């Protein structure tokens with residue numbers, strides 16, 4: 001080991017960006033017991049400091065963790081850096097509308113991290129998350145397993161919650177994924193959806209629901225529009241994503257090898273290459289381990305390719 005090499009602290013997390021999403025994520029991470037140290041970084045240092053003070057006052061109710069506002073030197077030895085910095089959607093804006101602003105923000109953040117010889121996992125949360133994960137991957141030069149996006153982990157949670165409600169069953173017993181873009185072209189992978197191993201439509205019949213097409217179309221639409229609905233009412237979404245961040249960090253820190261629809265680089269799966277989007281993936285200590293080839297119908301594969309094309313055209317335009 002060279003003299004200056006950073007030794008990773010496997011119990012340390014850094015959150016870059018302490019707005020609604022960053023502070024809610026930090027609050028969830030504080031309660032998780034996964035970490036013993038958390039540094040909060042924001043362009044507005046006072047904001048990070050205020051959040052660190054506030055969140056640390058909850059520590060006596062959970063497990064010991066040191067929480068403080070810091071700068072990029074403080075994240076060098078973190079196991080995970082969560083990036084939530086960036087402009088958020090305003091009412092009526094799509095996630096893709098944020099692309100230019102947030103790529104520029106990433107051009108200032110990622111080189112700062114790389115300079116510190118950070119050895120851990122980059123978890124991208126800012127939107128458009130797929131485009132920014134791709135950007136972070138290219139700017140950092142890190143191996144693809146170390147740069148992951150929260151992807152459709154949140155959308156998938158929304159889908160499970162809706163289905164659980166519809167079928168009056170624990171949402172944890174629902175196995176279904178949203179794949180593709182975290183955004184308007186996302187796809188509900190109905191063909192592989194099941195409740196504790198029972199194909200979704202059979203389970204629906206059992207529960208007295210017979211209009212499968214109508215119900216699934218309505219649920220998928222509700223899930224897709226969740227963020228718009230929330231932003232219209234309260235200006236931002238942050239609790240659901242905070243729990244998603246906590247869940248992904250848990251899978252990494254505990255090397256759980258959980259299957260989560262994080263966004264990662266596609267490498268020829270379903271004919272899709274050089275674009276980041278979400279597919280169910282094994283997540284553990286190395287970050288992304290491998291994709292899980294769930295069965296998709298022809299229509300779902302077509303929709304996935306369309307989602308990839310949408311993302312590619314935004315990337316091409318953004319990187320021109």
Ligand code: 6V0
Nearest residue numbers: 017018019020021042043085086087088089125126127241
């Ligand atoms: P916010 O409340 O405006 O917070 C953004 C924070 O980033 C502010 O505190 C800024 O000071 C800070 N910031 C801006 N530039 C920099 C910089 N260069 N360095 C450090 N800090 C900086 O936004 P909010 O927290 O609501 O949203 C943050 C991002 O998360 C947005 O891009 C959202 O669209 C995105 N979300 C992603 C979700 C997902 O599922 N992936 C879900 C919800 C929101």
